[in-house]
Each structure stands twice: as C-alpha cells, then as structure tokens.
Amino acid sequence: GQQVMQIPQYQHVQEGEDFTTYCNSSTTLSNIQWYKQRPGGHPVFLIQLVKSGEVKKQKRLTFQFGEAKKNSSLHITATQTTDVGTYFCAGPGGATNKLIFGTGTLLAVQP
Amino acid sequence: NAGVTQTPKFRVLKTGQSMTLLCAQDMNHEYMYWYRQDPGMGLRLIHYSVGEGTTAKGEVPDGYNVSRLKKQNFLLGLESAAPSQTSVYFCASSYKQGGNTIYFGEGSWLTVV
Numbered sequence: 001g002q003q004v005m006q007i008p009q010y011q012h013v014q015e016g017e018d019f020t021t022y023c024n025s026s027t028t029l030s031n032i033q034w035y036k037q038r039p040g041g042h043p044v045f046l047i048q049l050v051k052s053g054e055v056k057k058q059k060r061l062t063f064q065f066g067e068a069k070k071n072s073s074l075h076i077t078a079t080q081t082t083d084v085g086t087y088f089c090a091g092p093g094g095a096t097n098k099l100i101f102g103t104g105t106l107l108a109v110q111p
Numbered sequence: 112n113a114g115v116t117q118t119p120k121f122r123v124l125k126t127g128q129s130m131t132l133l134c135a136q137d138m139n140h141e142y143m144y145w146y147r148q149d150p151g152m153g154l155r156l157i158h159y160s161v162g163e164g165t166t167a168k169g170e171v172p173d174g175y176n177v178s179r180l181k182k183q184n185f186l187l188g189l190e191s192a193a194p195s196q197t198s199v200y201f202c203a204s205s206y207k208q209g210g211n212t213i214y215f216g217e218g219s220w221l222t223v224v
Contacts, residue, residue, distance in 0.1 A: 045213065
C-alpha cells in the first residue's frame with residue numbers, strides 16, 4: 001500500500017538555527033497537507049499544497065511541493081522555542097482517498 | 112467553538128474490560144475518523160466513517176468496533192481491552208476526504224494494565 005515517510009524522525013537544534021523536514025510518498029499525490037502537534041497536544045492543520053512545484057510561506061515556515069508531486073518539504077528559518085513539536089505531512093491515497101499521515105518529525109529547540 | 116470533542120480524556124482499564132470512547136463534532140462534517148498514536152508510529156487510522164450509518168476499517172482495526180448512529184457522533188469501542196491498546200486516541204473529522212483539512216480532537220489517553 002501507499003506509504004508516506006518523513007526524515008528525519010527527530011532533530012534537535014539550537015534556537016536560531018534552521019530546520020528542514022522531508023516528506024516522501026511512494027505514489028503521486030493530488031495534494032499534500034502539513035500538520036503540527038505540540039507536545040501533549042493534538043495535530044493542527046498548517047497548510048495544503050496542491051500544484052506541482054508549489055511554494056508557500058507562513059512567516060518563518062516555507063512549504064514546498066515537489067515537481068513530481070511525490071515529495072514535500074517544510075523549512076523553518078531561525079527556529080524559536082515555540083516551534084517545538086512534531087510535524088506531520090499527509091496526503092490522500094488508496095482507493096478511498098483517505099488521508100495518509102507520514103511518520104512525523106519531532107523538533108526539539110534548545111534555548 | 113467546540114469543534115471535535117472527545118470523552119473521556121484519561122482512562123485506566125484492566126485487561127479484559129470494555130469501554131467506549133465518545134466523539135462529537137459540531138461542524139456538520141460528513142467524515143469522521145479514529146486514530147491511535149504510539150511513540151515512533153505516527154498516526155494510524157483505526158476506523159472511519161463516510162457518513163451517518165456507515166463505518167469502514169482503517170489500517171489497524173482489530174480489537175476495536177465503531178458506530179456512527181448520528182452524523183455528529185462517532186463512537187469507538189474496545190470490547191476486551193489488551194495492554195497493546197495502551198495509546199493516545201484521536202478522533203477527527205473532515206468535510207470530505209482527500210483534499211480537505213482534518214480537524215482533531217484533543218485526544219484520549221488510555222492505559223490498559
């Protein structure tokens with residue numbers, strides 16, 4: 001079945017450093033979504049990308065959808081302690097078009 | 112704004128006991144989901160529903176049952192709890208599948224001893 005993998009699983013950075021997480025799907029995606037889950041919290045929707053090669057920005061966060069629509073990345077510039085959490089990508093897959101979540105990247109930011 | 116509400120938030124069960132997790136959404140969403148989250152495993156879909164009166168199996172359905180008698184409610188049942196079912200359970204809903212945002216509840220922490 002379709003798989004959505006993310007790397008790295010975990011990253012620890014010093015506050016102010018940049019951070020990138022990568023998402024790779026085994027199949028072409030019609031769209032990709034990103035979610036953030038704070039420690040002890042629930043996943044919260046961040047953004048959706050639909051077009052091949054699309055780039056969207058939210059303040060210090062930059063999201064990119066690959067040209068082949070099989071991969072995506074999230075880049076955070078100058079991390080802050082408020083960025084701590086697990087970042088999930090998700091894309092629709094399978095016969096029923098259910099959203100399949102990636103394995104997530106846990107970001108730790110040291111002040 | 113309530114969104115997706117889960118009860119209970121915390122529960123400790125003994126092996127073999129049964130329980131039901133309740134989920135309610137007030138966004139008039141057609142689709143509802145139950146996920147479990149375990150360390151290093153991400154979010155795994157247990158069961159889902161595409162509308163009132165419908166249910167379908169997800170990725171890890173064994174040991175769980177669900178019901179969607181009303182559009183706004185989605186119940187997850189454990190008939191005979193096992194320690195392997197110790198997890199955080201998230202209910203979620205969306206207007207449609209695929210390209211629509213999923214809204215999550217705050218989670219239910221279940222421990223089976």
